[in-house]
Amino acid sequence: MNNTEQKFLKALDDKLWKAADKLRANLDAANYKHVVLGLIFLKYVSDAFEERQEELLERFKDENDDIYYLPPEDYDGDEDYQQALLEELEVLDYYREANVFWVPKPARWNTLKEKAVLPVGTVLWQDDAGNDVKLRSVSWLIDNALEEIEKSNTKLKGILNRISQYQLENETLLGLINTFSDTSFTKPVFEGEKLSLHSKDILGHVYEYFLGQFALAEGKQGGQYYTPKSIVTLIVEMLQPYSGRVYDPAMGSGGFFVSSDKFIEEHAKEQHYDASEQKKHISVYGQESNPTTWRLAAMNMAIRGIDFNFGKKNADTFLNDQHPDLRADFVMANPPFNMKDWWSESLAEDSRWKYGTPPRGNANFAWVQHMIHHMAPTGSMALLLANGSMSSNTNNEGEIRKRLVEEDLVECMVALPGQLFTNTQIPACIWFLTKNKGARNTATGRAFSNRKKQFLFIDARNLGFMRDRVLRDFTNDDIAKIADTFHAWRRAGAQVSRSSGMDESEQRVYEDIPGFCKSASLNEIKKHDFVLTPGRYVGAQEQEDDGEPFAEKMARLTGQLKEQFAESDRLEAEIKRNLGGLGYEL
Template sequence: MATEHGATVTAGDIARLAGVGRAAVSNWRRRFGDFPGPVGGTASSPLFSLAEVESWLRAQGKLQSLPEDELLWQRVRNSADDLRLLSLVSRLAAAVAHRRLAELLEADDSEVADALPDLVVDDRDVPLIRATAALAEARGPEETVEFLYTRYTEAHSRRVQVIPEEVARLMAELVEPRTGAVFDPACGHGGLLIAAGGEPGALRAVGQERDGDAARLASARLAVRGIDADVRQGDALTGDAFPCLQADAVLCSPPFSERGWGYEELAGDPRWQYGLPPRGESELAWVQHCLAHARPGGQVVVLMPPAAANRRSGRRIRSQLIRTGALRAVVALPPGSAPQSAMPPHLWLLRRPDLGDRIPSHVLMVDATDSREAVLPAWHAFREDPGREAAGGGRAVPVIDLLDDDVDLTPGRYLLRTAAAPGVAGRTADELLAAVTELTRLLPSVADSPQGPLPAVSLAELARTGALRITQTPGGRAEPEEGDTALLTAEDVVLGRPATGTGTGGPDAVVARPGDVVVPVAGRTPAAAVVEEESVLGPNLLLIRPDPDLFDPHFVAGFLRAAAGQASGTASAISRTDARRARLPRLPLAEQRRYGQVFRELELFAGALRRAGETGELLRRIVLDGLMSGDLRPEPRP
């Protein structure tokens, strides 16, 4: 990020520039009094002037020249803020993936802008496209695009949910043969489709992704690998971009535990052949969406939260998946195998039934929580002889044993327990300590204040004075509509996601601009979001447009979330009147920005707190089971 000090770098960036570990940079800061001081950031994540750092490294003999790729990354990183970085990275990747590099290097600025109208947003983009093309000419398009992707995920490691490569590989290897069309309806940055790719020309990759920038990056990553791909933007459940697709295989790592997945508007959807998914079981909607897009006999592999195996609300659908022969296996994976949760996730292996198929008599259960190595042998053995009692590292469970009152698909329930792998409790304890350390690092920087409550004024009063504008969108239900403008819904705001729909942006539409604040007018979950890209607003939203010379939008959103949280403790929902009565402290703009930064840090802290809680619960269960089985014993205390 650029400041009045010019381009800035993090401690991790400095380590890469000098070819050392981050510990070395921390050591330099302690040992050398002339090491450049921070020019921005926070106490836990400081920013340093790139020019000052480069000068110090050269004076110390620790840097001969800036690596070409790192120099490009610093230019990219300092050309966009955190919220716009993915957009820039995806556009640079797309420019390299879909144009001949020589043309980009030889054309003048206007020709580049004319050739890439969707990728050039402003004049600063063209020099970056040239620099990226030059690196791709020297290193190759695939290495360059993957470098940009890797640096982006490292810079946003706590925000970006990336499925681990080894899990993506395993999911792809469970599909045989990998030819024809492979579909991922929640493809993110394309990890599963890349894992399934194999040799160029072997398959056609089809993907859908809610975030347009992520979809563009996924398309570029596939293109530079020579994989024939069609990736489109949109929410696959509420806005299916491939209604007629019948893929040979479907791989999916869907978002977990989404309550706003479209329960009301999709109640009569023909995809629910195994039953209407309960409101709180979005994963069962994704499973059925995947089956609906597999050809008869096509394979489906879905990463699932462990709770989906035994929730009472989903037992009817689980029963139907078993009775029809759609569910073939459930695999319990090690902790950390899912990007959304530290709890051990499951893989559901399914097959879309074909006319004339015999209903399978067994379902394979595999407990691979200690190691993934047993999964493929168990699956191959099961496919060769599904009725065999023991199949590799798992067990073929008779269907009749699964169809009880609970329809519990947890593998551990059907497998003879073996001794826990040595050191599992210790490793989990280490993970918990690491999570707690991350929590400590993310503690917001705040201090006691002797001044007490701040003088404040209501939103309604600020609106009357013209300091901000408040606009209410009509009530009702969001209806699908054709258009090319992003449509932001109340569900998007509550779930903290970008706009998932499209609208026409007609004369009667309420359009939010970057820097506006949007609040749902009803709902039990406190929510307020700062708009990052121009969007048409769906129903039941309150648009707050503060004067940018008077208010920091993150300051406004943070206090509105706090006000909504207080209201939700005493009322069933935050209403239109509640939001207008919310009070904002009277503070100078510079002070508001400090508050806004802390509010953003609190969101990161909340995510880390959730991960630490999940890891702590896992450790509790491991220790409890180990003590009961004799695998663990109490250690004498000093």
């Protein structure tokens, strides 16, 4: 985005969050997110519907449009023609063919805005049976809109959360509706400049921003559905999910799917191909046990226009796998770290534990093996886990890790810096695994060298910056440094076609960098008893040689230290004398 677009989104974020944060006085973050995100969703589907209406109206009047044109001469006068146009705009098939949600009249944003200001008890419309429908409250009006959308769009059935249960005052909700109404999501203008952002881009950004803010407001609980954007971006940039089936068994709010969608769009611009056509080659599958988060994810996909399959319902991934037959090309997940309460006796002989039964008190290696189980023969996966997973030998974890290495499934290990997550201070790492480390060419023209029995270690603990006093984040350069290193290692020695669409960073030569990355052999890992902590392999960062011989430098520094100790003793004696003069004894 250009600077003006970024400023516009920043100002929009601040404005909407300030309005939403007023609900804090009435609700905690865990609840008021449903109210705000529900309104964002209603605004999006209504805006998208209106955009489609405007497009249809132009086509109905366009003589050159052989499909949609409605000749005025076919109607008795202008009044009948205008009525025909309005009736044609209400044909449901026009919207479904363009993958736009059908929004019934009671659910349209203009209806909410107009009816919310009316006195309670006012007749709004008549139902199908001819009975008067009266305004009960603004929250009822919003819930009715959500219900109407669910009834008209089976994909959303059971997903949209109702807000009447939170018992908010009419004036409070009316203020939120007015705030959203005063903001232009379709054809936005900022500082006199027309922006090229679409309503989907803007509302998708707002939705993502609010998820992050709610995660911060909720603390540990909120972090359960929010993975830091930079970590999601890093994993997607490393796996590069251009086409195929993408699966997240602990999807939270669907951040990996959104980032995959953005990845395709960005690389489509760079390589000058049609992103919408490329997206047709991607299908997303997810699972989430928390019913609230499952709904948030589905709404997130709907706002982005991403087709999805999240199973029939929210469910426990281990006990009620919603995609038992799925074999995905890309598997990505950030499950709860070191989850203790996950075991059931029904899992004792589970076919997923191919490399060893996971310990009952820690689900880390249950997640690893579940994801391997769902990986296609040429698939790849990335999994965020606590650092302990790289070295623990308790309760069969060491044996499982050894099997994974010996079976040549482990491809790359990335150690992350601390303070990246809102919900935990536990140091984390990323496991990258694949079932095929041999030389090959992908369907997208990418070439991979033979990396069998070789393993890449990246120590990224010194990267990133403190975004505030609590949270660390990665810059775009940090992400590029890690991802480019991984791609260069994967493709070292592979024959790369100039027509493959690879950029220069992907074609660069891989080399070990002390303190940062190391390509290790199986024998080296055996010497370390199959511990996969990158710091053991990458070594120390090379120090710049200042030309001073070590013996001379040591003598000089020792002399400086003696002088500083002497100065410290002198200052201490001076302080004691001064305090003694004031009548204090030490």
